[in-house]
Amino acid sequence: NQPCTQLGFRDLGSRRFGSVGFLKLDQEKFGKWGCCGALLAQRATKSVEDEKPVDSPGENNQTQIAPSTGFHRDLNSLPKPLSAANLASSPSDGSKVRVAYQGLPGAYSEEAALKVYPRCETVPCDQFEAAFQAVELWLVDKAVLPIENSVGGSIHRNYDLLLRHRLHIVGEVQMVVNHCLLGLRGARKEEIKRVLSHPQALAQCEMTLHNLGVVKVTADDTAGAAQIVAADGLRDTGAVASARAAEIYGLDILAERIQDDRDNVTRFLILAREPLIPGTNKPHKTSIVFTLEEGPGVLFKALAVFALRDIGLSKIESRPQRKRPLRVVGDSHEGSAKYFDCLFYIDFEASMAEPRAQYALGHLQEFVTFLRVLGCYPMDTAL
Ligand SMILES: O=C(O)C(=O)C[C@]1(C(=O)O)C=C[C@@H](O)C=C1
Numbered sequence: 533n534q535p536c537t538q539l540g541f542r543d544l545g546s547r548r549f550g551s552v553g554f555l556k557l558d559q560e561k562f563g564k565w566g567c568c569g570a571l572l573a574q575r576a577t578k579s580v581e582d583e584k585p586v587d588s589p590g591e592n593n594q595t596q597i598a599p600s601t602g603f604h605r606d607l608n609s610l611p612k613p614l615s616a617a618n619l620a621s622s623p624s625d626g627s628k629v630r631v632a633y634q635g636l637p638g639a640y641s642e643e644a645a646l647k648v649y650p651r652c653e654t655v656p657c658d659q660f661e662a663a664f665q666a667v668e669l670w671l672v673d674k675a676v677l678p679i680e681n682s683v684g685g686s687i688h689r690n691y692d693l694l695l696r697h698r699l700h701i702v703g704e705v706q707m708v709v710n711h712c713l714l715g716l717r718g719a720r721k722e723e724i725k726r727v728l729s730h731p732q733a734l735a736q737c738e739m740t741l742h743n744l745g746v747v748k749v750t751a752d753d754t755a756g757a758a759q760i761v762a763a764d765g766l767r768d769t770g771a772v773a774s775a776r777a778a779e780i781y782g783l784d785i786l787a788e789r790i791q792d793d794r795d796n797v798t799r800f801l802i803l804a805r806e807p808l809i810p811g812t813n814k815p816h817k818t819s820i821v822f823t824l825e826e827g828p829g830v831l832f833k834a835l836a837v838f839a840l841r842d843i844g845l846s847k848i849e850s851r852p853q854r855k856r857p858l859r860v861v862g863d864s865h866e867g868s869a870k871y872f873d874c875l876f877y878i879d880f881e882a883s884m885a886e887p888r889a890q891y892a893l894g895h896l897q898e899f900v901t902f903l904r905v906l907g908c909y910p911m912d913t914a915l
Pocket of ligand 1: 634635638639640641642678681687709730732733752753754755798
């Protein structure tokens with residue numbers, strides 16, 4: 533089983549790679565193509581360490597497109613890149629919802645956005661953070677971001693960004709993700725020696741890729757992987773991506789449904805500048821984040837506030853508190869113990885319009901040092 537690392541990068545031609553070893557898509561190339569680039573340039577932002585919310589705990593190489601790659605769609609019909617120059621202008625023409633997502637056209641996140649807002653204008657961003665910023669800066673109305681997958685688990689980066697930014701969760705959408713192995717037109721599965729994709733997608737196809745004996749190489753997103761294979765004419769390289777990406781980038785589908793678990797579901801969050809007014813007309817979920825007081829059994833007591841009121845929890849996630857990662861307990865005479873201090877993220881199955889949810893949060897206040905409601909939104913019960 534080949535590790536999902538920089539292995540094989542060297543073989544991928546003249547491409548420039550990002551310092552962390554991810555395949556970094558070339559901005560100049562996107563500019564040149566004027567199509568799939570659509571990258572909102574990422575500005576330096578305040579880190580959670582810099583931020584002190586009132587209730588917070590302190591917290592090119594230019595490569596020519598091979599003419600043979602034969603894209604199906606007119607490249608000009610794909611979204612235009614957002615750049616720093618766009619930051620001052622108002623994006624909304626009032627007619628269509630604009631939804632930011634991370635990745636290139638054909639990414640699953642774009643598909644999720646279209647599932648919720650079928651007639652929306654999707655706006656690709658190079659990083660998750662850029663999608664948050666696009667909403668904050670009024671460049672778009674919403675952002676759709678993956679938060680967890682039934683096989684791969686949580687997308688931690690987005691948990692951290694939820695706290696760092698001040699957006700509200702206004703919805704969720706669950707989507708079955710059927711991965712395909714894509715290759716150049718006419719390529720055969722047996723010819724594929726390495727496979728590019730988003731780390732989550734590679735993890736979801738672990739067994740299949742192991743059985744194929746290919747080297748796994750990470751890319752920024754699944755559609756970006758498909759684009760590299762197409763643009764560089766890499767005959768021995770496949771991409772794990774969607775059937776839609778195959779169509780957009782003019783690739784063949786060499787194998788379908790290659791994920792290890794047939795029911796491979798990713799849950800995405802919809803973020804907006806304003807919160808939803810909580811309703812009771814349909815089942816709702818509320819997402820919160822908190823830090824706990826010191827003391828024995830405090831987490832147990834915190835969770836009990838929901839159990840006592842028959843409120844189910846659909847998710848619990850803990851993340852390190854970067855401002856204060858270690859908590860020292862004890863005194864200098866008897867010695868002290870150091871604990872990792874955590875932020876707890878919980879999704880509970882009730883609406884903030886329900887008294888039992890309000891009482892539960894009131895009760896929870898007794899045990900927390902910080903509490904923030906990230907959003908209250910209708911549950912996606914469609915799957
Ligand atoms: O790369 C993409 O196409 C994405 O939309 C990202 C992403 C993820 O981060 O989980 C979304 C859905 C799948 O689970 C695989 C990848």
